[in-house]
Amino acid sequence: MACPRVTCLTPDEIENIHAASLWILERVGIRIFSTEARDILSKAGAKVEGETVYLPPKLVETQIKKAPAEFTLHARNPARSVRIGGDNFVLAPGYGAPFVSDLSRGRREGTIEDFINLVKIAQACSNLDLASGILTEPNDVPEEIRHVKMLEASLKYSDKCLMGSPYGKKKALDTIHMAEVVFGREFLESHTVLITLINTLPPLSLDGRMAEALIEHARHGQAVIIASMAQAGSTSPVTISGTLAQINAEILTGITLAQLVKEGAPVIYGCASHPVDMRNGAMAIGAPETALITISGAQMAKYYGLPCRSGGALTDSKIVDAQAAAESMHTLMATALSGVNFVLHAAGILETYLTMSYEKLVIDDELCGMVRRLRRGFAVDENGLALQAIAEAGPQGFYLDKMHTLHNFRQENWEPRLLNRENYSHWAEEGKDLAAIAFSRWQEILACFEPPGLGKDLERDLNAFIEKVEKG
Structure with missing residues (x-):
């Protein structure tokens, strides 16, 4: 099973935030510093007064449904x-x-x-x-x-x-x-x-x-x-729900x-x-x-x-x-x-x-x-429940030598590259903290780096375009 997703809002609270955002867009409006953007919204039915655009709820709700999931x-x-x-x-x-x-x-x-x-x-x-x-x-x-x-x-x-x-x-x-x-x-x-x-x-x-x-x-x-x-x-209400209503209005405008x-x-x-x-x-x-x-x-x-x-x-x-x-x-x-x-x-x-x-x-x-x-998450199935391996090991048994362990440990267990799980005496041989280990790691990456390569033709065409931009 996949790890379940956490939530904060109830369905009614989501509806309330949505309604509040539509109220903001229709009554308060949003200032847009682009003539082209204001013209596009105006032609679709938004009211424009100077740089402020007021979006009707129906326009917003109709358009956001067109965006791909x-x-x-x-x-x-x-x-x-x-x-x-x-x-x-x-x-x-x-x-x-x-x-x-x-x-x-x-x-x-x-x-x-x-x-x-x-x-x-x-x-x-x-x-x-x-x-x-x-x-x-x-x-x-x-x-x-x-x-x-x-x-x-x-x-x-x-x-x-x-x-x-x-x-x-x-x-x-x-x-x-x-x-x-x-x-x-x-x-x-x-x-x-x-x-x-x-x-x-x-x-x-x-x-x-x-x-x-x-x-x-x-x-x-x-x-x-x-x-x-x-x-x-500072730039939105101090309350989280007020901030959510405001930012939702801004995001819906862009969409x-x-x-x-x-x-x-x-x-x-x-x-x-x-x-x-x-x-x-x-x-x-x-x-x-x-x-x-x-x-x-x-x-x-x-x-x-x-x-x-x-x-x-x-x-x-x-x-x-x-x-x-x-x-x-x-x-x-x-x-x-x-x-x-x-x-x-x-x-x-x-x-x-x-x-x-x-x-x-x-x-x-x-x-x-x-x-x-x-x-x-993890699977709760025949392989995951491991009943045969449990039966093989029995009371006070051992699992390191079981084929089930061999076949599953790489898939089941995440293994770190930087985080240290060694015992103290082994760690103490170098005694590096995580930042020092990370320092060595990125230096190793740069020393051994091999670029994936663009190919000569693509690199030539790309360089030509960049030279054109540089010349203005």
Whole structure:
């Protein structure tokens, strides 16, 4: 049996949040800083006053039903493609951190070298399905070409699934055209190969660049995560239910827009909100309220029949320590057991999204393996009940020498790579803590890394496109 999913909301509470969100959209409205997006919504029946859009409940409810419950995200290596939705559990590394850290060099601004290193490590992490996105901001690359240099590195050093750019129409189209170079125009027209994070602007706003990127990705049949990163008590109500009503309204607006652009465009309901620590005004992503919002957001997504995205191994700790471990496993477990389908920030994040840690990336990959095993559950059948093995062993018997053990232990038992289970005397021969072990692990990955390779023709065509973007 699979491990059962946890819930917070009753069916009536889900209906109440849905009704509250529709009331917000119809009566309060949402400010959208994109003329094109406002025009699309206006033509569909929304009322527009200046930059504020008021959406009728019928329009919202009609459009969200058009979004697919599941879709396939295709990787360059077909064996790496993933199915998003249903009970599938897709894991992506940390995203958007301006800083990086490791035990040898400490905390510093991210560079393109760091970005490439993180892609290589994520490619080698057995539990991560993506090695793409903004693993860190490469601050030494000019902003106007940063998006193509990041996607170039993801294509050259990984064959896992890819993320596109959310930063406006041009950058979205640049990443779509790069995907077209690699996958071919015909394939791109009928398959989803990019997934892009579109964040709303709480409270009740949608940035123009994000709106335009959403439109272009939807128009080309590429997937968009529509997420609200509200801060309860600051950019959303301090109450969890009030935050849920507000962020649900924001997310539904994005989904409605995507479906009006292209019916059936793949979308993911993105729940990524957190409380504010009222003592200092800081966002608290490792808090228990984050877990409650995650679980409830997953329920709202399932209510609409949509795939869900949330955060993973989240922490407010500044270093790889006990706080980082405790908060990360707490938030990752909530994500895994609530039925979330796409986990962004599954590995590597420190310091409330600000820092990407080399060591934590490989440690969190191990934690992801643990929760994958937990989600899988176990079989209660003839083989699982093991009656013949029990009879063979008998009272005070032994199971290590039984064929049943030999045939089942690899499937039944999860085995760590970094976490230490040796006795004290064996461990004491080296005496390394987990962070030091992780430090050695990522260095080993980089030293032995072999890129999956694009092929000379694809690399030539990709380089030609990037040179064109660089020249403006």
